[in-house]
Amino acid sequence: MTPAATAPGAPRPVTPVGILAAALDDVLDRAQRGALDADGLDRLREARDLAVGLDPYLERCTTPESTGLAALARRTVEHDWRTHSGGTGLEQEMLSGHVEGQLLRTLVHATRARSVLEIGMFTGYSALAMAEAVGDDGRVVACEVDADVAALARECFAGSPAGGRIDVRVGPAADTLRALAGESFDLVFVDADKAGYADYLTALLDGGLLGPRGLVVVDNTLMQGRAYGAGAPTANGAAIAAFNDAVAADPRVEQVLVPLRDGMTLIRRVEEDR
Ligand SMILES: C[S@@+](CC[C@H](N)C(=O)[O-])C[C@H]1O[C@@H](n2cnc3c(N)ncnc32)[C@H](O)[C@@H]1O
Numbered sequence: 001m002t003p004a005a006t007a008p009g010a011p012r013p014v015t016p017v018g019i020l021a022a023a024l025d026d027v028l029d030r031a032q033r034g035a036l037d038a039d040g041l042d043r044l045r046e047a048r049d050l051a052v053g054l055d056p057y058l059e060r061c062t063t064p065e066s067t068g069l070a071a072l073a074r075r076t077v078e079h080d081w082r083t084h085s086g087g088t089g090l091e092q093e094m095l096s097g098h099v100e101g102q103l104l105r106t107l108v109h110a111t112r113a114r115s116v117l118e119i120g121m122f123t124g125y126s127a128l129a130m131a132e133a134v135g136d137d138g139r140v141v142a143c144e145v146d147a148d149v150a151a152l153a154r155e156c157f158a159g160s161p162a163g164g165r166i167d168v169r170v171g172p173a174a175d176t177l178r179a180l181a182g183e184s185f186d187l188v189f190v191d192a193d194k195a196g197y198a199d200y201l202t203a204l205l206d207g208g209l210l211g212p213r214g215l216v217v218v219d220n221t222l223m224q225g226r227a228y229g230a231g232a233p234t235a236n237g238a239a240i241a242a243f244n245d246a247v248a249a250d251p252r253v254e255q256v257l258v259p260l261r262d263g264m265t266l267i268r269r270v271e272e273d274r
Pocket residue numbers: 090094095096097119120121122123124125126127143144145146149171172173174191192193196
């Protein structure tokens with residue numbers, strides 16, 4: 001065991017990530033002392049199993065996705081992203097997917113959101129997931145800068161009963177948000193360029209786009225661990241770290257960072273409590 005884990009009063013790790021961290025800490029300590037024995041290898045296997053098993057277990061315990069969402073996900077995987085739009089850096093890994101999509105659906109239901117705004121649509125998985133939850137009288141306005149990926153999403157929406165509830169706006173999201181002035185949304189999902197997150201939140205909170213008791217859901221707020229200094233620094237990691245700090249210091253809001261997938265922060269105005 002590591003010195004930290006055996007110290008008197010040290011909390012015992014009781015979550016998968018906590019146990020994983022303690023096991024890796026222990027194995028690293030043994031390796032650095034040149035004492036990586038069979039017991040150390042067992043702990044390494046335990047760490048591997050904890051990490052490898054987590055996502056499949058989340059998938060298995062989450063309500064299955066609709067046939068429309070499954071078809072959209074398949075289409076996204078089959079698309080040749082290397083040649084897409086002459087190579088814009090879009091890739092299949094951008095798709096949020098089953099578990100995150102189900103969380104968004106649940107949030108739409110729980111907040112009874114009828115008007116939803118998405119900033120960063122890609123092939124439309126999260127837009128369609130939320131559209132399926134808004135009900136017949138609901139709508140999703142989805143912003144996307146890449147015209148080709150927007151066309152692909154529209155094709156997918158056409159094959160789904162809820163696709164008609166999605167209003168795709170092609171262009172830089174900042175322009176679309178300006179054009180939407182005067183409208184308000186019950187739930188906003190932010191999932192576009194990370195350097196733009198701070199301005200998007202300002203437009204939502206100060207520009208009136210977030211309706212009364214509205215909820216903002218921001219994706220990738222762990223940014224592959226770069227947000228809290230794990231791994232080599234990256235521009236996106238720095239942008240997300242600055243965004244997270246600004247949200248934490250903003251007295252107008254209350255927020256929670258949920259460590260699902262690459263991190264999702266849920267933000268709401270506290271002024272409305274008064
Ligand atoms: C991570 S993907 C979105 C994934 C999508 N929400 C999903 O669940 O599948 C980010 C998308 O934001 C788009 N994007 C990047 N910068 C943008 C901008 N300034 N305005 C609008 N869309 C932007 C990208 O083209 C990309 O399709």
